[in-house]
Amino acid sequence: MAPFGTEDRATAAGEPAGPPHGGRRKVARYAVPATVVGVAAATIGIVPALASSGDPDLPAISAQQLIEKIAASDVQQFSGTVRVNTDLGLPDLGGLAGGLGGGAAGGGDGSSADPSAKVTELATGSHTLRVAADGPDRQKVSVLEDAAEYSLIHHGKDVWGYDSKSNEVFHTTADDAGRSAPGKDKPGKDGHGKGERGAENFTGTPKDFAEQALKAAGPTTSVTVDGTAQVAGRDAYKLVIKPKQSGTTVGAISIAVDAGTGVPLKFTLTPKSGGAAVVDVGFTQVSFAKPAASTFDFTPPKGAKVTEGGDRAHQGKGDGPLKGGLPEHLLPTPGGEPGRGPDGLKVIGEGWSAIAAFDTGAKGGVPSGSEVGGDLGGFLDSLGDKVSGKFGKGTVFSTRLVNALITDDGKVYVGAVTKDALVEAADAGK
Template identity: 60%
Template sequence: MADTRKASRFIVPAAVAGVAAATIGLVPALAASGDPDLPDITAQQLIEKIAASDTQTLSGTFRISTDLGLPLEGLASGLAGIGGGSGDDSSSASPSTDPAQKLTELVSGTHTLRVAADGPERQKLTLVDGSDEYSLIHNGDDVWAYDSKANEVVHEKGASEGPDKGSADVEKELPATPKALADEVLKAAGDTTSITVGGTAKVAGRDAYQLVIKPKQSGSTVESIKIAVDSATGTPLKFTLASVQGGKPVLDAGFTKVDFGKPDASTFDFKAPEGAKVTEGLDGAEKGEGAGGFGFGPDFGKDFAKGFAPGAGEGGEMNVVGEGWTTIAKIDTGADVPAKTDEAPKEIQGLLDSFGDKVSGKFGSGTVFTTKIVNALVTDDGTVYVGAVTKDALVDAANAAK
């Protein structure tokens, strides 16, 4: 039963948390040509198959292509400066070696990665950029981050501390069988979501079923989410997120090669190259601010929010309006937004200049920041409305609040 519960953790973000999975879930995916002839299967049976999957070992190569429809190079540079350190401490790792900073590169363009996993104690991910490589290696109690271009290494000890009480409590609340989980997923979909099986596909030479998730509501920016599921193992192989705007998928990341055999133990061995700068942890590690010191601390969300509106995350109140795919988060920051771009904090000047559209209504006036999926309205009185909804939906929500 424990294994079933463990496996169930992977289906929830894939099939229930529509918007969340769409925006942050990098489930490897890339469809190949040729549709295999497989036995018929219902959506519930396919969800059960995913939930019952217990893939512990794999290795392979996959490619991630992301097109959010915004100038992400400027955005990434701005976000990199939010809440960051001065960089003057020679004992600290440079931003290029910090995983939280480095992996922001995946939110734009096309990238190739190599992955390997051998259970919960050993994983390796390598981001390949020409002759340069950036690797994250977890091997037992050790976690290494290595940037070949900078020739820098970050090392963390004590990575394996076992599940905490909170994790155990969550597992107790999860459905105990694949069928029970599938029932919960379909129930959660309710009247707002359509979940169907949309044929078959070839992914990295593997036969796969296509699970198709679509909003039934109007006003969402999501056209569909497609997950290709390995017909033999139940492992998700493909994740494609399409916007109602059409064009290239917002996210199309995929296995080009995959092997479910156990990787050689040496795959997870790491020794710092001669001459490399080695840092024992990042600055946040000693303060307990990061997960293993790698930048995912409790203030990460607050710092991110501050990039969009002064005061966000600092005592601001958040409310949720709407439901399903048209859910909008309303954040009352209590801070006026600078009327002129040159008065704005430097972290958001690029955002205001490059893709902000001025709007007005009963709520007053404000600026809408748009991508192909997530849009945000920041009113001049400091209220933020954000969601995977259209610009008109944001304006309607702001008007309705008055």
């Protein structure tokens, strides 16, 4: 089906057609200011996750109406299989994977079942997830591996991680104050969707990613409906989001939205540089029936090593810009407001070209690979480029989507922007 008509483009100019102003307030929770993905947890592309069996013939719909359909969707019960492909352009971590994973290899004081140990594993390559949710208090995500499985289960106040390969269990408790329905951001004090969702509510589905992208709907963004598709056996509309600004590394985002429920079924982010997608997350099979209650039951297997992680509400506390863990705006949310950020973190610019900046207080800059030596030294050299400007000297670490400049006097500039944009921001901040 050909792209829908010109009314879609009214949204791109920030002037949605159709519903009255009051009806748009609910959409603003999702379409305007979780994480550009707390570095990523969230990031992903390449082999199309879902096969298409032709373009279904669906009633025409405007971009604004489709965004409202996503915002109005209140599906809290589902199960299915999700295919995740990630291509950030990172070099092979080799022997570093275990060390960077915080115990992923089972060494040291960490637990291989700790969810944080899985971040580096999901940041590259292809993965199959089995997901299920039944309201705000029950979710389960299982990462299927060769002859093994890792599961993260949220059931009431309990959050369990289980690694079948090592037979290790990680247990912690959910923070009631930060919990909300699956896929929903808890509104901030200003009424916008400032995500306070903990890991226990991240279901690993396209909706988690789509809600971040929808924050970009505004004057810095073009939003259109580009026909239809069939995803995981369901009819869907294709919503396309493109930055209008220069300097960003984001090319386009495509979201396949279920025509019946409004649930995003597939999310694909392609870089401006072209080539394979950076992020491709999509259902290969999905059901919106209530999952069996036993899906969320978990008892540590006999002989398993159990590590207690304590209450999430008390983890990661400290001073400075990283207080409470990775800051929400470490990667600026497209459409966010300039100057907003926690504990000394400053957001420079707006929209897709926004850059987060903070001062680590560390002097001396990033050591070279020869100074560090070993696998870590090689890793640093493969990512880092030495740069200089009015700000002085520093090192830019690059991926296909996110770039970060660390200056020799300890300042950090990071965003989904080009290396030149980072240097210009550092020069302007000097």
